[in-house]
Every structure is written in C-alpha cells, then in structure tokens.
Amino acid sequence: MIIYRYLSRQLFATTMAVSGVLVLILVCGRFIKYLAEAAEGALTGTIVFWVMIYRLPGFLELILPLGLFLGILLSYGRMYLENEMVVLEACGVSQTDLVKHTILPALFMALLVGFMSNYLSPLGTNKAMTMLEEQKKKSALELLSPGQFHASRDGSTVTYVEVIDGPKKEMQNLFIVNYNQNDVEKVELTRAQRGEYKVDALSGARYLVMKEGFRFEGTPGTAKFNRTAYQTYNLKLEPPQPLEMVGEYALMTNAELRAQNTPQATAELQWRMAIPLLVPIVAYLAVLMSKVNPRQGRYMKLLPSIILYLAYLSLLLAMKNKISKDKIPAEIGMWWVHVVFFCTAMLMHKWPEWRLRWRKLPAVPAH
Secondary structure (H helix, E strand, C coil): CHHHHHHHHHHHHHHHHHHHHHHHHHHHHHHHHHHHHHHCCCCCHHHHHHHHHHHHHHHHHHHHHHHHHHHHHHHHHHHHHCCHHHHHHHCCCCHHHHHHHHHHHHHHHHHHHHHHHHHHHHHHHHHHHHHHHHHHHCCHHHHCCCCCEEECCCCCEEEEEEEEECCCCEEEEEEEEEECCCCCCCEEEEEEEEEEEEECCCCCCEEEEEEEEEEEEECCCCCCEEEEEEEEEEEECCCCCCCCCCCCHHHCCHHHHHHHCCHHHHHHHHHHHHHHHHHHHHHHHHHHHCCCCCCCCCCCCHHHHHHHHHHHHHHHHHHHHHHHCCCCCCCCCCHHHHHHHHHHHHHHHHHHHHHHHHHHCCCCCCC
C-alpha cells in the first residue's frame, strides 16, 4: 500500500499539472476567439463566460486521457532516470505489478471521462450551441455594449450607445450611421436621446423605439443634407429566425442517438464509448514506454509515445467518419482499433520474457 500510494501521488501530481497546462492552452485559444467575436458585435460579452463553462466538459474528455498518458511517461520516466524503479524492482515490484498499480487510477479516470463524454459534454455543448445560435439570430442592434462602436457584419451600419441603464435596458445618447446600399455616396445618420426595444403583442414584430432625436440624410462632403426632428421614431428590426439545431448528433443524448438508428448516430454513440475505453489502454502503453535508460534521458521515448497516441486517436476518428458514411459495418466499428492497440501493449509487455525463453531453449541437433 505504501508503494501504491507513492506511485499514485506521483502520477496524480504530474497528470494534473500536464492536464492543467493543456486545458489552459485550449481554453485561452477558444476564449480569445469568442472575445474577438464579441468585440466585432457578433456576441454579447455576458455570454462568453457561460459558453466556455458549457464547453469545458467537451475539452476535458479529450485532454484528460492525454494528460494521464503524458503524466505516466513523465513521472515514471523520472523514477527510472533517478533509479527509483531499480530500487522498487529490487524490492520485488515487477513491471506487471507496476501496470496493476497504474490501471486502478486509470479506471477511475475512464469512469470520469465516460461520464463527461456520455452525459456532461452533450448537455454542455447543446446549451453552448443554443446560446451561440440565439446570438446569431439577433439583430446587431440587440448586441450593443455601452461605450463602444459596433459595425454590422456587412459594414453598412455603425452604432454607438453611451449608456444602457435599468432592467428594461433603456439606451441613452443613441447614434446610428447607415450607408445606403443602393447609393454608396448617401449616408443616413440618426441620433436619439433615449431608446428601447419593444415587441408588438399582436404581430410579434420587434422595434427599436428612439425618442427625442434627429435624422440626417445626404452626401458626405456636401451641404445637401435633409434634417428631420422627431419625438418618436420606430425602427423595425429583422424577425428572429428559428434555431437550426436539427441534425447535430453531438448535441443529442444517448437515448436520442439510439432512437435515430442512423449511421451518423451510431458513429457518435460508438465515439462516446470509445473515449473512456481508450484511457486504460493508453495507460498500459504509457507504463511500458516510460522505461528509459538513465543515459538516454527521460524524454528519449516521449516523441515516439506521442506519435503512437496520435495514431490511436486518429484511427478512432477515421473509423467514426467511415461509420457515419456507412462505409464499414457498425458491428466492426471502432472496436478493432482498441483490440489492435491492446494486443500491441500485451506484445510489448511479454516480449522480453518470450525472448529470454527462446534464448534458453536447447538447440535442436542436426541430423
């Protein structure tokens, strides 16, 4: 138990450190992407944090297996380099014992990854995609942030609001510049002291109601401008479009995927089961590939190990694509990939013992 606790502590610390770095890199990259969209006015800044929280389980289900794989390589590689493994072997801890001590934490990790891939990740991705789709369906005027200029996606409209106040989101000092698409030399400028959104109870149409302002229309660089004062000006917004979430198999629950009974649904379901099954197999491989010669250094086998892991994951993704296109039977699916890599790990584990036995076999006398 003392040896098991020591190995588990070393493995846990290294795995958490590696996984933390990988999560930070991936989350920061995605966070910057969403912030850029918020700065362009495509998203409201308030939902960026929640979208990242909902997407986090989807990131973790792929990062945690890789973090465990690298954690075993680095922690056990350090122990081989500092001759701690030599001491453990002298105390009777064989490589088979080392595999057994490692598989138990790997099984706990597999259960956690399975819970994420089969439940948390589809649920979180569904919520995140719904929020993003709702933002895409909103008018650019509904995504305004106070104190910032916002341009529409086609660049025809620039909007500025100084203050958005109160639960009704009443706007103050509203400024809208609209370039006429039919006549690029003409521009329309609208100013208002106050503004707010209204929804017609009968038709459901949405309006931006601007109060106490002026409208200017003319050609920049000339004095030919028409000026109109108004007390109330209603600007009709584009009607919201229905959310297009149908057919996104990654957003469905396992029960919904089974009910679909299509190649795409089968591929998604097998993928969710393949990720947790990958965890103990890559842990087994990592234990075998972590053994290094102190003269070679702890990073000698790191690159070949990562290539082997990427080959494993790439084959699973390729099989998922084949199943979704109905090019291979679902009964074969991804299972043969797990069998191949598990047999590879068994061969690597038993090969030194088999080679030693073959060398000890007596030579067959020639007749």
